[in-house]
Amino acid sequence: MPRQLNRRAALGLGATAAAGVVLCSTAAASAEETEPGQALPEPTPTTPEQARKRVGKVYQRETTRAAGIWNSLITVANPDGTLASAVEDKADERVEAYSVNKIAVATAVLDKVDRGLLRLDQRVDVTADIVATTGDGIFRLDRAYPSSVTLGHVMANLLSVSDDTSVRLCGLVCPAKEVNEILVAKGFPQTQVTPVANPNRFFLGTTTPRETRDLLQALVKGTLLSATSTSFLLNILRSPVAFTDGIRRTMSSDERVRVATKAGWFLDGRNEAGIMFDATGRPILTYSLFARGQANPDNFGATHPAVQARAVMGRKFLDAVDRLGGVATLRTSVPTYRPFNGG
Helix, strand or coil, X not given: CCHHHHHHHHCCCXXXXXXXXXXXXXXXXXXXXXXXXXXXXXXXXXXXXXXXXXXXXXXXXXXXXXXXXXXXXXXXXXXXXXXXXXXXXCCCXXXXXXXXXXXXXXXXXXXXXXXXXXXXXXXXXXXXXXXXXXXXXXXXXXXXXXXXXXXXXXXXXXXXXXCHHHHHHXXXXXXXXXXXXXHHHCCCCCCEEEECCCCCCEEEEEECHHHHHHHHXXXXXXXXXXXXXXXXXXXXXXXXXXXXXXXXCCCCHHHHCCEEEEEEEECCEEEEEEEEECCCCCEEEEEXXXXXXXXXXXXXXXXXXXHHHHHHHHHHHHHHHCCCCCCXXXXXXXXXXXXXXXX
């Protein structure tokens, strides 16, 4: 299938968005998951270097099991805030981002908010012709059009339940050309959406694992957006309704809010990128995981091999850094999950 057709199906016109490995340790993990008669588990890492070695082992083991092609970059922060790689696996190759690039789209829209050109409380029209009739999200489910919603509501759905109609609604206020220009100006020339004939619509386009990592790092450092927009974006990515099939699957509610994540899937691609924070809200581990070519490409659920691999990795990654402190100068408030029973 031609590359352009893949992109065209990818979102802008209404479908689901969805050897080269450098590890801190090249040895395969063998002692972490044990059975009777096997070696005892390795002790929990207490230094960034130990954590990077553990993360590298887990990544190598789980991606080998899942098979397919992986493009990844995983870094663990040192106490002084510098980053060192636990995994660099073809990290500079350009890949189809799918819905991971919704973070980039949100960045462009929020940049216009920061410059006073848009407001989160302004309303956008939801018409029948703009609703993506297949794919992910909630706009296509209510069958109540025409209607209008705030831009803030659009962004919340874009980043949490990965709503595909939300991308089209973002295009109404930030056309494809402008999205790409904003991203280039911020230092992300390879993280770009793909324009179509309608200037207000686009495919979600491409990125590299390194640029996605750098965008996430700029976000937590406060150099990507204003403090208000940074908090807005991170709170959605860490919310309990954000993606839980992959990295966050086997975590408690308190642990899940320590992970800001965004997944993307389409055709045989299964991607996820995000940041893990320590218990006090300091960023410590950043991951950009782009996978394709695994078995069962028509399975978009939690049992897909790449998604299963990410679930194991997420649990192990968090455990690897759990005794470490993140970057002290980049502390954010830690969300608290409180269930609600109506009334």
